[in-house]
Amino acid sequence: MNGLSITTREKLKTISTPTIASCLYKKGFKNQAIQDVRPLKSGKPTMVGEAFTLRYIPAREDRNPMNIFRHADHPQRVAIETCPQGSVLVIDSRKDPRAASAGDILVTRLMVRGAAGIVTDGGFRDSASIANLNFPAYHNRPSAPTNLTLHEALDINVPIGCGDVAVFPGDVLVGDDDGIMVIPAHIVDEVADECIEMTRFENFVLEKVAEGQTIIGLYPPTHDQTLLDYEEWKKKF
Incomplete structure (x- = not known):
């Protein structure tokens, strides 16, 4: 597996997610549309990129004091700083938008580093600011609290569930105003x-x-x- 080629990436930018859904259905893949996740702002170019994942679990107070963010190895920060150029950061927030998966500072950093977009089945804080970035971002709904309230970032680039869809590192995500499709890496071409x-x-x-x-x-x-x-x-x- 050589990863997503430039040629295939450019082709996918011209294809709608409903068309991809029909194609995958014909191949027997019936559960590849991420559920209950929408773009923060419509009208942006189609998002295409390989999945780079982050998994949250329920937070526990003794493990998640405020000073946890001072640690250089905090998984949320590491994910932002290591997501490859052209990839989509996909976050398993347990379909719970009551606590934020990230905010505008982290998403801006991800954009500047050259990622292709960010997706969570939870929510973002600073959602109005993120919506105005020149960067595709998808979530369930806005979240005011920090991720400390309910989530602990734990694993980076492992198989996750996002919006009821299995997402494996390297799978290809395509997102537009209609939603997000997850294409298994081995059939993307x-x-x-x-x-x-x-x-x-x-x-x-x-x-x-x-x-x-x-x-x-x-x-x-x-x-x-x-x-x-x-x-x-x-x-x-």
């Missing part, structure tokens, strides 16, 4: 190629529907003429 073709065909269908054509036999293409027309249509490009 073929998914990107198939989705490019699916998107091309859907553009053809949209054009025909806008011209007044019925969807019967067109979508799905159950009429032979539809596929012939599609082949002719592709010659224009």
Whole structure:
């Protein structure tokens, strides 16, 4: 496994998450859409990157005094400082947004270091500030308290659950205004190629529907003429 190639990354930036969901469903992957997580601000470019993970567990008072953040090896801080360029920091916050997964200072640092985005199934503090960054960020809802209240950052770059989806380090996340899809790393190239073709065909269908054509036999293409027309249509490009 050589990681996410530049070519595949660029292809995925042009593909919608609903199209990826359909492609993965056809391959038998039915639970790859992260649930109850949304962008802090819509209209940003599509987020694409390999998963770099952080796992929280329930906090315990004797392990999480305020001075814990002074420790250079604190996992939350280490994750921010070691997430590779082009990767997405994915946080397992146990689907609990009552305590913050991070705030605007840490997210800004992650952005400056060249990460591709950040995702949590919990929440962020300073969410309005994070929303205005030129950086894709996804969460459940805003969180005012610190992560000390309920969460302890524990493990870095291990398999996690985020929004009811298994996320393994190196899996590829694609996020847009419709949501986030998790693509298993070993099939990402073929998914990107198939989705490019699916998107091309859907553009053809949209054009025909806008011209007044019925969807019967067109979508799905159950009429032979539809596929012939599609082949002719592709010659224009």
